[in-house]
Structure formats: C-alpha cells, structure tokens
Amino acid sequence: MSDLLGKNYINCEKGLWSWLTTLDHKRIGIMYLIAIVFFAFLGAVFSLILRYELFSAGKDFLTALQYNKVMTYHGAIMTFMVLVPGIPAVLGNILLPLQIGAKDVAFPRLNLLSWYLLILGAAIAIISLFTTGVDTGWTFYAPYSTGSAQSGTIFVVLGAFVMGLASILTGLNFIATIHQLRAKGMTFMRMPLFVWGLYATSIIQIVATPVVGITLLLLVAERVLGVGVFDPKLGGDPILFQHFFWFYSHPVVYLMVLPGMGVISEVVTAFSKKVIFGYKAIVYASVAIAGVGFLVWGHHMFVSGQSDWAGVLFSFITMFVGIPTAVKIFNWMTTLYKGSIEFRTPLLFALGFLFVFAIGGLTGLFLATLSTDMHFHDTYFVVAHFHYTMVGGAVMAVFAGLFYWWPKICGRMYNELQGQIGFAFVFIGFNVTFFPQFILGAMGMPRRYFDYLPEFEHLHAVSTVGSTIVNTGMVILFVVLYRAWKYGEIAGDNPWNATTLEWQTTSPPPHENFTKEMKVTGGPYDYA
C-alpha cells in the first residue's frame, strides 16, 4: 500500500502475524471477507458441478450418490459458511463501530475468537470431503441422517455446531456494542438503518442458534449412541427433528436477509441524496420481522405429517411476516421519489435487490398459502423461491454494501464501468438461472432430483446456461474489487458525500477509527 493513504489500520502493522492476532474489528472484518469469499467460491464450484450434471436428463458424469453429496455440500457451505456469517461478519464487523462512532466492538478478543471458530468449524465440515462425504441435503432430515446417511455426516454436523457458536458470539458482541458504545447524542432512533439491521440479526443469532446447536448434538448422539430421539424404530419422532431444525432455520433466513435490507436502506438513501422515507417504519419492520420470524417455522412442514390445524395456524402467522417486508420495499421505493438519483454500481445492486427480492417475496405467498403449498412444496419452485430471496436478497445486498463501502474500507475507488458490467452479468445470469426453475416447480419437478423426466430438460438447460453467466459475473465482481484494492485511484474521505458517521473519518480509517470524540445531533440521513 503506497503511503499516499497515510497511516491507517491496514498498514499500521506489518506481517501476517499482526493480522492473525489483530484485535481491530476492521482487520477481523477483512479476514472474514477473505474466508467467506473462499467458501463462496467453493460453494459456487459445487453449484456449477450440480448444474452441469442437470444440464440434460440422464446420468452425465456423476453417480446418484456423488450428486447427492455435491447437492448437500452446495447447500451446507452456502448457508452455514457464507450466508449466516456473510454480511454481519464482514460488513458488520468493519462498519458497525464506525457507524455508531465507537473505537471498536465491545469484546475485541471475542471477535477474533469468533473468526477462529468459523475457520475451525469450516475445517471440521470440510474434513468430511475426504472421508465418505455427506449426502443428506443441508437439512439433515432424520431418520435418513441418523440411519443410512454416510458417516461423514457427523463432521459436517459438528462443523455446523462450531460455526453456530461463532455466530452466537458475533451476535452477542454486536448487541453489547450497540447498547454500550454509541456516540454521544446517538439515541436508538438516530442510529443508521444498517445498524438496526445488524441489531435485529443479532437478536436472532442469540436466541435461535442454541436451538439448532442442541438439535445437531442430538443428531450426533443419535448416530453415535443410538439415543432414539428422532429414530422411529426406537420410538422417536422424525417430525420433532424437523420442528427443532426449522425453529432455527426459518429465523436464520431472516438473519441472512435483514442485514442485507440494512445495506439497501443505506445505499438507496446515499444515492438518492434524500432522507430515508419512514425511518421508524423500517426500524419497527426490521424488529417485527425478527420477532414474528420465530412463530412461522411450521410453513416448511405443511405436508410433513404435521397436524392440519397446526398448518392453518402457521399459514396464518406467516401472512403477518409478509407485511413488514412489503412495507420496507414501499419505503425504499418512496425514498427514490423526488431524490437526486445517481446510477452508480451500489445503487444498481440495490435496485437489482428490489427487483429480485420483490419476486422472492411474492413467490413466498404461493408457499405460505396452504393449498398451493401442497403442490409447490419440495419442488423446484421452492428452490427458485429461496434462491431469489437468498442469492437475490443477501448476495445482491452484499455486493451493494461492498461496492458502497469499498472506498471507506481500502481508501481506493473501484472502476465504475467494470463494476456495472459485473452487475449486468450477475443480474441477467441470476434471472436466467432461477426463473425457469419457478416453471419447473409448477410443472411438478421435485427438488434434489439427480435425474428427471425428459420434458423438464430444456428448462434445465436454460438454467445451466444462466448459472454459468451468474458465476462469471461473481468472478468479475471480485476481480474488480481486488483491482480497486490494489490499483484504484484514491477515493478521498467521503466520495458519495453521505451523512452517516463512518464517512466523517479518513478512509481507510486509522486504527482508532476517529481522531476526535464523535457527537451526533440529528438523524442519520439529514440530506435536506
């Protein structure tokens, strides 16, 4: 790093050891970014193998068992190693203290421990690649996972447990930071919306993750000791496993998307240079999503043998969780009204998020309504739905955040044209990949199928073409970001002249974040 940027958190200490033992939240955020980009690359490779196998009906180059393993690894790596830590650990770690005017997170040592736990958990999970692998699907449903699955399942389950612990500690750290270390004058209602997104996420991390932690331990106890909690032959109830699993896994999908929504609020405001519309509405919507998210997990199990009345109850409450999401989308839309909109790459990703997440949210209605879910459950419709909300939601928002805060993180500006090319690839490729899967689902093709009927073939072909495009786009984007880190021209302290606190310090910020005590007088976005 040339000394053009002066002393900052990147060059204030040299050498790998200074990075591996750093307590600076920004450096830990960068280390998370490197780890998660590697895991995302690994998961994407599995998704490409998957898609090329499904390019045409019949066995192409994988056996059924290998396909099941590739499908499981794609699911497990993407959820446990990329999406759950994703935005909170990368952008959260770097930006949270900066946005609330603090010097660091509340427990820096715990923050570093969380990173090592994630790496340890990921290593344990990846060991299973070299043993027999795991072929249960990322949901590990009993009694398949407790009985006949490959023995590698224990590694991935224990890995997921350790990564869950890392996720708890990050959530704990953020809640303590937000409560204790806000700048003078920054009341809860003057916090930036990205911080609110992280707060709602941390609530879920703290209260939901232990449930899956003990469920995974019970699964291991089932396989090792034959405990019989989930195995019907020993009197257990496999549906209880589904209840415990989805009690965590539904709030976790909100955990994955809430920080993304926080980023979108920031980007839409900054690039339309207009105060966010309905700040309080978005805050209450975020917390409502986190809260109601705990009551709806049964909509994953309408046809699983759960009682009909429970299905009715879960379907009713699920409709409640749809409303705050709709409110948020309307609020972002109204923020654009009468703004002064500048189409830079972060805003393109934010608008891409709105486009894709609107489809994701609306298709959720089919799955929340009881009688249509009977047809769509466990078909490619569901695959398309959660990719639209997860890849469209969380990943589009991650890139919006990365490009928006890249000048702050590394002091250099990305190349605008290359960024927009990357966006075009990702946006088009994503829609070409997953929109046909809605149609496949309607036609009745079940998910996790290694081989399928010939009439589904050409839609799968289109989807595979799309997956190539979207993965090329992802590679382009990371290359653009890397080149910006190395060779981008100096961006200055506030290239977007945004108003939140992180833009009032130098970029990249010094180790101590702020040179003087930060005072906050008004709301986070007073552009007027």
Add this chain to the structure above:
Amino acid sequence: MFRLFFISIFSLFSQLAYSKKSVFMPPEASVYARDADQLYSFILNVSAVAFVLIILIIAYFGIKYRRKTLNDKTPNMSHNFALEVVWTIIPALIFFFMFGWGWKLWNQARHSPNGALEIFAEGQKWSWSFNYKSGRTSTNVVYVPVNKPVKFILSSKDVIHSLFLPAFRKKQDAVPGRYTSLWIQPNKEGEYYIFCAEFCGTGHSEMIAKLKVVSFKEYAKWLSNDPYKGLSLSAIGKKTFKTSCVACHSSDSTRKIGPGFGGLWGSTKQFTNNKSALVDETYIRESILNPNAKIVKGFPKGVMPTFKGQLSEKQIRGLVEYIKDLKE
C-alpha cells in the same frame, strides 16, 4: 448451445400464451386440482400486477429524478402516516384473503369423504408398494376407478418419502412409524406420474410410480386377476421363480449362473469368507434382498442383483416355501 437457449425461451412463452389451462401446471385431473389452480392463478395475477407496478414506479422515479447537478436539493420527506397506513393495510388484506381461500381449500383437501377406497401406500428405499384391502399388492403402479374418492394411507419402511401427485396438486409425506393420509378423486381417465418429493437417498429420483385411472369395470377386472390370488404360498413362489429366478437358477441341483435350488433347503453352505450357515428362511431372505452378504464358495461376488423393492413380501415368503418343497 444458443440454439437450445432460443428454443427454450420460445417454448416458455408459447406455453404462457396458448395454455388455456393454468400457467405451466400439468393438466389437472380432479375437481380439487381445478379449484387449487384458480387460487394459484389468483395469487399469480396479484403478484404479477404488484411486481410490474413496483418495477414501473422504480424505473419512473429512476429516470425522472436523475441527478442533475452535484448539489441538488431534495425534500425532507421523513414519513407520511396516511400513506404508510394504506400500504400496510392493503397488502395485509390481500394476504389474509389468500390465507382464507387457501384454508377453505385445505379443509376440502385434507378431509376425505368416508367410504373412499382405501389403499395402503408404503414407501421404501426407492419404490412404492400399494396394498389393497383385497390383499392385491402392486409395486410402482396403482389402478384406481375414475370418479371415485381414493384415500391413500401412507407409511414408510425406512426413511421419510413423500407421495406427490402433480396432476392432482397434492403431496403428503410418508413418515416411518406413523400413518398419514392423502385423498384424491380423479375425474379423468389416464395415466399420471407419482413422484417421491422428500429426499430419501441415492434412488430418490428413480422412485417414480404410475397412477392408472381406469373405468370401474377395468379396475374390477385388474383387481380380480391378481396373479397370485387364491394360490398357496408355494404356488406363488413357483410363479415368482418362473418370472424372476429361472434365468440364473435351476429348480434341481444343477448349477447355472447361480446355485440350483434343488436340495438347497436345510443344507449347510460354505462361503467365500470361509464361514458357513444353514440354509433357512433368513438365509434365503437375505440372499434375495442383499445377495452379496454371503457368497457360496466357487461363485462370483456381485453378479446377483438385489430384488429389494421388486418382490413383494408375499412373493419372498412364496419363494421360501417353494424352495422348501424342492428338497428331493
């Protein structure tokens, strides 16, 4: 590659344009399916309208309020209570209307009329076996009379499977250790796919069965000419031997590809792992379902395929009886 790409895009839109039936769904085959399709197209239309509206508004705002100069002034619109209440109430009403409609159909779909023809459908690792009250069993194919309610009672021998009938817009998990139910009333004769919709291992995608909806007369005829009806177990075994075993085994002691069945019962056999065992029911059952567990010395391993899923319980017991009778 691109030729395929354009064909699929064209076929995608052609389906959209000409399909009088609901968009993209397989042709419906029951009254319930038609009602479910109405709800499906209602949600589809509402979503499509809402989506197009949102995108148009965003595009319009994007173009109209492009940044002119660096220091444009933007109004300080922090919130508008009336607008926010309206756009919270309207989606809420639409969502709960969908929920209500879905619930009405759900009651219809989940409560089978009494007097429905009950069929016990049992999933096992990678095939469906259907057992009728009259004792008739069939694997991976099930005949039902048209215009009659049919109630499948589901269970599973090993892991969770899910009986999925796309043409009837219904599915229900077959959970081991429990019974769940799914009822349909076909109103059109024909052949319909049955998929397994819950991941159950390597053969998950092969577990496809056929539902044949036929006229009542034909159904009765099929039900009656049960190839194994009224035969003794041993006769059933003989019939099964003739269809599935005769290719490699002889009914006397001469060796073909596999050992002869004559004089097999009660003899002790030496195996390649130089253990030995008495030929009894468990040995025969294991050799049928998991042939490579014990290989008799002098015979190659891995030649005999497993018959797991192809032979019903009655056929296996029939074979055991038949082999018992072959003891010279």
Add this chain to the structure above:
Amino acid sequence: MTMRKHAHHFKDGDHEFSASKMGVWLFLCTEIVMFGVLFVAYFLYHNQYPETFAEGAKFLDWRLGALNTVVLLFSSFTMALGIHFCQKNDSKKAVLNLALTLILGAVFMIVKYYEYSHKFHLGLYPGKFFSYEAAESVNLAMYFSFYFLMTGLHGLHILIGMGVITWVLIRARRGEFNSKYYTPVEGVGLFWHVIDLIWIYLFPLLYLVG
C-alpha cells in the same frame, strides 16, 4: 493491589463492567435456550410414553437428588459471598468462599459419579448400549438416553464452571480483584448460578415427577 487500566475503547471501568456483564447475560440466555430445548423434548416424550418414564424414574434415588440440590444451593450461596467480598476488597474471604464453591462442586460431581456407576452397574446405558433385561417397557433405553444427555450435559457444565472458578480463584489470590475491578468473578458467578438454576429444574423433573 495492581490498578488495572480499562480497555481503550471504553470510557471508564464501570462502562467496561456493564458491557461485560451484558455480554455474560447474553451468553447465559443461549445456555438457557439450549437446555430448554432438551426440557421441551423431555416433556413431549414424557407424555407420549408415560409408563416408560415412570418406570425409568423408579431407578433414580431421590435422596441423592435432594442432597445434590442442597449442595448446589450452598455452592450458589458461597459463590455469591465470594463476589460480595471481592466488592468489599476482602480478597482473603473471597478466596475462601470461592474455594468452598469449588469443594461443593466437587461433592456434587462425586455424588453424580456414584449415581452413574450405580446405573452402569445395572446395565442402564444410554441408547443402543442399553443392556438391562428386566425392562418392562420396550424403549426404556430412551428414558436413560434422556437422563444421561441432560444430567451429562449439566455435569459437563459443572466441570467447566469449576474450571473457570479455579482460574478466578488463582487471580483472586494474586489480589487482582478489588471493589473497582471484579468483572471475571461476577461473570463466573453468574455462570455458576445459571447452572444451579438448571439443576433446580432438573431435580424435580427427573427425580420427583417420574
């Protein structure tokens, strides 16, 4: 009495103390939810197989359970005193109470060891290792799976608790704690009280209700 400087990103010692306490409390919430899920599973199977659980409970000796409860209550009491004396800069008494807590924890584990060996002796192992012939209900193994899972996990937490108390005891002997800085003792104390809290519910659930 070394005066310890608070971490750079906090305003002062009190600020750091309240942040640390909040952090410990949040962690304890995750412990409670984790054990809570085991309790939920236990309740569900308890009223699905009442006779199995009744038969299983007959093997448990309520006297040992009651003794263990009293032991843990006293250990909570001495732990609270330990913190109390730290707040009053009386390291000597604090160390004494922490040692008492350790001893009581050890007594608890010994009683637990005795209970476990008595059950292993009868062959009442969890899950597939269950080899007790005279079981009336077929899935008695499930009851003992639950018994060993819950008390085992609780026992493991007692051991972890004893470990961190030892660490805090050594630091207290070195006089690192005073009325201005006693955060580790407070955190360890809270953790120890939560383990006692869990045992307060475990005891009636397993030993008395049956």
Add this chain to the structure above:
Amino acid sequence: MDLHHITPIKTYIKVLALLLFLTFITVIVAKPVSGFDLGHLNTFVAFAIATVKAVAVGLIFMGLKHENKVSRNYFISAILVLLVLFSFLAFDIATREVLVNPL
C-alpha cells in the same frame, strides 16, 4: 440500576434459607417420597416451587433486580422462545390425526 450494588450478607442468608425450605417442601410433596399424589397436578406443583426457587436465585443471587433492562429483556425472551416452541409443538402433536393401517 446501580452498577455496583452490594447485597448485604443477611439477604443472601435469608434467600438461602428460603431455597432450602422450598427444596424441603418439594421433596416432601413428591410422589416417590411420601406417596402424596395429585396426578397431573404434581408436575405442576413441582414446577411452581422450582420456578419460585429459580426466581429467588435469579433476582438476588444473580442480581437481576439491579440489572439493566436489556439483559432482563433478553433473559425473558429466552424463556418466551422456549414457551413458544413448546406450545406450538404441543398444539401440533395434540391435533395430529391418528390413523390405523387399513389392511
């Protein structure tokens, strides 16, 4: 909420006495000990006493009385989550349709 609240030793002793007394009560009332049986109720009674003990330990020993609102809210939300999980599960299991093998 005073951060460094020092609870007098007398209070600790009183709470300890209460806890021991309640333990004594819950043991005496229990079926295996005195055969005193209320059917389903004895689960309820045992748990009511355990909850009183837990509240005592929580408030005094753990200082929840003097703790700031946030930690108390998270503690309560942890218990709420367990109640939600248990009640929805009990509702599901209670309303499941029990079918029998038609053959």
